Amino acid sequence: MLRHPSSYRDPSGFMYKENGLYYRRINPVFFKEYNQAKSEGIYQKLFDKGWLIPHKEISSSDDKIIIQPEQLGFITYPYEWSFTQYKHAAQLTLRIQIFLLENDFSLKDASAFNIAFHKGKAIFIDTLSIEKYKENTPWRALKQFNEHFFGPLLLAQKHGGSFLKTLQYSINGIDLKEVKRQLNFTARFNPIIYSHIHLLSKFQDKNQDETDENKEIHLSKASQIKMLKALEQHIDAMTSVENTEWSSYYNEINYQETSFQIKKELIKEWCRDVNAAKVIDLGGNDGTFAKELLPQTDQIIVSDIDQPAIDQCYLNMLRSKEQKIIPMVCDLMQPSPSIGFHNSERDSFTSRVINFKPDVSMALALIHHITLTGNVPFEMSAAYFAQLSKYLIIEFPDRTDSWVTYILDSKREARHLFDGYNSSAFAKAYQKEFKLIKSEKIQGTERTLFLFERHER
Amino acid sequence: MNYPFYFDAGLGAMIAQAAIAALAGFVLFYKTVIAVIKGWLGMRKEKKNGSFDSSYEKDPENN
Structure with missing residues (x-):
């Protein structure tokens, strides 16, 4: 069993390669979440939408469940995507999160590496990112989403396509303070940019010591969906001047x-x-x-x-x-x-x-x-x-x-x-x-x- | 969530979401009003070819 070298962050399981094929092993710590998503038909609904890489369950025992995802012919990474590809990958992540919330589930992370391009379109490949939604909790992957997707897209829109390569030199995403520094002063007057970049970057250094440890942070599901829909609409409307002015070679x-x-x-x-x-x-x-x-x-x-x-x-x-x-x-x-x-x-x-x-x-x-x-x-x-x-x-x-x-x-x-x-x-x-x-x-x-x-x- | 989380979600980022959501509510309301007015004026937005949604439409494998 050869663990994929990038598949070590999430303790829920990991990808491995055997006889030239990729499989995903699910650890017991994630069995409950996986079985819930499976029994409620979440995976199937996402397969039907063409949003999640289809998989089949190969085996199940007390210490592991093995699933085999549909194999990708060739993977491209976020730093190799064009502006619209990057945008669609971002939109797919948000659409999945909105869909999951509506079905009482949530994405636990929002890495751009969770997306691949398969059969001509963006597809989510990290099956184990889907977990049960806990009532009234904010989306803990929002900061990561902005560091991986929204930040690079904003900078690419403003300064050109080279910013789409951000994750090549900063694999965990771009610091939102850096994004803020590189945007125009007037960018802060856009409520979406202000809230997801300026406000978040201001709040990002706040640590546990400064708050009441027992205090729960609440955000209603309806508010979270509103927040994600507004962000998705903003990204949908983004264009890049260098792309719109491109003339055929x-x-x-x-x-x-x-x-x-x-x-x-x-x-x-x-x-x-x-x-x-x-x-x-x-x-x-x-x-x-x-x-x-x-x-x-x-x-x-x-x-x-x-x-x-x-x-x-x-x-x-x-x-x-x-x-x-x-x-x-x-x-x-x-x-x-x-x-x-x-x-x-x-x-x-x-x-x-x-x-x-x-x-x-x-x-x-x-x-x-x-x-x-x-x-x-x-x-x-x-x-x-x-x-x-x-x-x-x-x-x-x-x-x-x-x-x-x-x-x-x-x-x-x-x-x-x-x-x-x-x-x-x-x-x-x-x-x-x-x-x-x-x-x-x-x-x-x-x-x-x-x-x-x-x-x- | 029955296991420790494996990356820093940013406590501040969690707290800020209430304010972000409030602003988003305002933005969505404003956009809806504008869309209604544009509708009255007959300025309907054409669906873009090559948009996110169009890429998942009429996919024979998924229907």
Whole structure:
């Protein structure tokens, strides 16, 4: 039984992995709560709403109950979500809490890590967070909710998407005093922001010594629901300027519609040739090319450095009810590291991708950014891609390509350092890691598409 | 709750909730009044495509 390294905070139970599958063990201390939620149909109602990861009970004994949740194909962490994904994760947490209160239950914590994106939408994955509601008690997870969700969302709205990465460097959420400091003076005139950030941050240092120990803190259920509904409505209305002003990258590309179509067809054909069921599109922008592969694949991760593009990808998915795409924000020059205690609570991007076992990695219109902007030698990028999957479809824009020319010109007197950037040097370096299966120049462009197969290891 | 809690919920945060809820009551009342007035003026809010609720609608697996 291999306990998941992040599953140690809650004494109610823990996640573990056995024979490649995840299970949840419930400890006797939580049996009563679990059985109550089960007998009152709470889990089932949440499954029906699509809000809670479905599970089945595998075994039950005096010392443990084992449940098996539906398995996630790939998990993305809060610091890899786009603005709307983050918002929806926050809303889901609040909606669940409101639903539970209405049924005399409650969430005992509100960590953003309790949410995953599964089959295209946010889903709550911490089954043991659900406990019986104690009449007239306030929500003890409110502060945590604001530290994990509302604070980062407010800062991302005000200062940009980089604040959505808050939990990467602050795994337990952002201090509300810090949020307050970074908001405008006028933010305090909004009653929701004032109460959840300014007021809470003022109260957060109050400790037990300053109050009557025997004094119970009361809040009626109706008041709590009102508080959560107002907060949820506020979050629902939040927008991000950088996201609303985003314009499609593909409106600015340097090739014609026919070339674009040719590229799409080649990718579809090559993925079919290698029977690609799982694909990762690195630098996949708004998922335009991933979408083309949907009929012939099972799951596609679309990762991109551009948060608004990933947001667009997610919104497009919601509109089309698409379930196979997993959108995530990721800068390949600094992909998410493994974080938390022992550096093992949350796995790194690269390690998760390797475990996902994609059949094909796609790197379209990416190599010139990595090589010329990021200064990564071909040998190093080839070695990186070779870790990820057996097959690689990679687009190489030649020196004559207008984007490449633009980047090279920006190097000014250091331009000569990039004299080695050319198709033959690229192909030679990549063939140390891969076998070249085919390559084809995309008609009407200065770009060539390559299909590589990793050398047997 | 039959076991010790495993993270600091913040005593102050618990106390502050009465005040937060009172403000929320005011906000919800104000929003309801505005929505009614907008309704009279025929300014009905369109449901956003790609909203939280739309993502859980018509899900064949959950119906």
